[in-house]
Amino acid sequence: MRRVVVTGLGCISALGPTAREFWSALCEGRSGFEPLQGVAPGSLRFAHGAQVRGFDPAAHFEPRQVELLDRFAQFALVSAREAVRDAGLEWTPALKERAAVIVGSAIGGQGSQDAQFVELYRRNRDRVHPLTIPRVMSCAGASHIAMELGLTGPTFSVSSACSSASHAIGQALWMLRGGQADVALAGGSEAPFGFGSLKAWEAMRVIAPDTCRPFSRDRKGMILGEGGAMLVLEPLEAARARGARIYAELAGAGFSADAHHITQPAVAGPARAMRAALADGGLTPETIGYVNAHGTGTLGNDPVEARAIHEVFGVRAPALATSSTKSLHGHALGAAGALEAVATVLALHHGVLPPTANFTTPDPECDLDVVPNQARASRVEAALSNSFAFGGLNAVLAFRAP
Template identity: 65%
Template sequence: MEKHRVVITGIGVISALGRNCSEFWQSLREGCSGIRPIKAVDRTQLRFSNVAEVCNFNPLDYFEEKQVGFLDRFAQFGLIAAREAVDNAGIEWTQDLRERTSIVTGSCVGGQTSEDQGFVELYCNQRKNLHPLTVPRVMANAAASHISIEFGIYGPAFTLSTACSSANHAIGQAFWMVRHGMSEMAIAGGSEAPFSLGHLKAWDAIRAVSSDTCRPFSKDRRGMILGEGGAMIVLEPLEAALARGTHIYAEIVGFGMSSDAHHITQPLAEGAQRAIKAALQDAELQPTHIGYINAHGTGTLANDPMEISAIRSVFGTHAEQLALSSTKSMHGHALGAAGAIEAVATILALEHGILPPTANFTEPDPQCDLDVIPNKARESQVEYALSNSFAFGGLNAVLAFRRWE
C-alpha cells in the first residue's frame, strides 16, 4: 500500500493559557502558568483548590443560544478548536473532500458537566424528568458529531476514550488513515471539561492532585493539576498541501502505542518504552534523531521517575543530549484533551524554534536527572520531537513530529 507523507496544515486550541493559538503560544514561550483557584464549583468542598480553568468563558461569545442547549462545555471546546484549525488551514470545501475527510476525537469523560447536573436534578432536587437534551450533551462523541455537522463532513467520524491518552490515540489513528489513503484529510484532537463537583470529588478521593501547583520533575512535586480545554489539528497528504499552497506547520512522521498489562493506576516504564520505540520504528527514526520530548510529566510521585526511566532506557547515552519539558505545568492535565494540547505545543515549538519550559520548577530530583528546561523557554532548532501520553489503565500513545522547513 502506498504511503503518503502527512503534514499539519491547521491548528486550533483553547485552554487555560488562551482562547486561540496565538495566546496559547505566547503564554507557553513566556512560561506563564494558567493554574489558579477554581471558579466553576465551590472549592471549600474539595481538598484542593487550584486548577487550570478556561477563565471568563461565555459560550454565547461563540454559539447562538439555541446551539448552546445541545453542547456540553467539553463539546464547545472541541468545536471552537476545530473552527480555528479549519480556518487557518484555508480549506476550500468540495463535495468530494467532504466525503473523504475524517474526524477523530478523544475524550476521557465526555459531557461530565451535563451528567453531574442531571444527577443533581434527579437525586438532590427530586425532579422526575431530566433535561431532554441530556443524552446528546453527555455522549463522548458529541464534539466529533458537531464538527461533522458544522462543516458538512460526511467521512468517518468517531471518538476514542483511553483516559489521558485519548487525544494521542485519536491523532495517531487519523495520521494512519491519511498516510494510507483511507482519508484525503482529517481533523483530529481532543477536548475535555472535567470541572463538575462530582468528578472533582472523585479526584479528591484518589489523592493524586497537588495542594498548590504542578511542578513536574521537581523534587518537591506534590501531584497533578487538572485542566480543561480542547485542541484540534488538520492533517493532509504533503502533495495536497503543496498543491494548494497552504502553510505547513509541521510533519507528523510516526505513531506508537502499547499497553502495560500491569496495573490500573500505577505506570510501568516498560510499557512507556514500548510505545516510544514503536513511534520511532513507525517513523523510521533512530533515537539520536530526537531533540525534544514533550513529556507526559504529570507531576505525580510515580509518573515522573517512571517516564525518565523509560526515556533513559530507549535513548541510552543520547538521553543526556535530549531536552524535555512538561507543559502540564502551565495548562494543567486536561485528561483526554492533554495529548492534543501538547501536540499543538510541540508543533509550535518546532515551527518557532523555541522549546517551552517546565514551569514552577524548584529543585532537581535525582530520579529525574535529565534536562527538563526548568522555568525558562529555550531557543533551539530541533528537527524531530516526540509527544508522550501515558494513561491510567496502562495505555500508552506517542506521536513523532518533524520540523517543516
C-alpha cells in the same frame, strides 16, 4: 507511503482562547493556574485548576446550539473552527466526503450528566432534560464538528483516559496514510471541572495542593486542566499542491498497553510506545531533539517516565530536552495529548522549546534536561509527544520539522 503534515492548529485552554495565545503563554512560562471557580472554599483538599476563563458560549453558538452542547463539545467545536480557519482549507464536496474527524475525550459530557442527575437524586424531580443523552455522549464533539462543517468521512471519538487525544491523532495519521481519508481534523477536548469529578480526583490523592512541578523533587501532584485542541492533517503532496503553510510533519505514532496495573505506571509500555513511534516515523533516537513529556507532576509518573526515556535514548537521555507543559496548561485529560501536540508542533515550527514551569529542585530519579522555567531557542529536527494514561494505555506521536 503517503507522508502526513500538520497545516492547521486550533487550541482553547486556560492559557487563552487561541493557539497563538497558548503558544505565547508557553514561551513566557505564564501558567493558567488559578483558584477554582464555582467551588466553595474548603470543600476540596486542593484549590487550583487550569480553567478556561471568560468563556461565553453565547459568543460562539446560537442559543439552541448552546442547549445541545456540553462544555467539552463546545471546546471541540471552537478549536476545530480555529484549526480549519488556520489551515485555509477550501472545502469541496469531494473533500468533505473524504474528511475524517477523530476526537478524543476521557469523560465526555459528564458535567451535563452531573447537573441533570442532581435534579433527579437531590431535588427529587422525576425526569431529566431530553437533551441529556446527546449532550453527554463522548462522540458529541466529533459529531458536531462533522455536522457544522458538513464532513462525511470516517468520524468517531476515542476514549483512553489521558491518552485519548494522542490515540485520536495517531489513528488519523494512519487513516490518511492508508488512504481512508484525504484530510483529517484530529485532537481532543475535555471539561472535567464538575464538582463530582473534582471529588473523584480528590479521592485519587494525585492533585497538588499548590502547584504542578513536574520532575521537581518537591512535586506534589498534578493540576487539572480543561480545553480543546485540533490539528488539521493532510497528505504532504496535497498540502504542497495548495500552497499550504506546513507547520510540521506528523511522522509517526506508537501505541502500547502496559497490561500491568489500572493506575500505576510502568516503564516497559511507555518505552515500547516511544520506540514504536520512532520506527513508524522512520526516525532514529538521535534525530529527536525534544520530548514533550506526559509529565503529570505526580510522584508516580515522573520517575517512571524518566526511566522509560532513559531506556529509549540511553546515554543521551540526561541531556535530551524534555519538558512538561502540563506545568502551564494543567492536565486536560482526554484533551492533554492534543494541547501537547500543538505545543510540540509549534516548538518545531518556531524553534523554541517550551519550559517545565515551577521547577525548583532536580530529582535524581528524573535525570533529564527538563528545560527548567525558561523557554529555550533551539531548532530541532524531530520531537516526541508522550501520553501515558491510567489503564496503562500509551500513545506517542513523532513530529518532524518540515
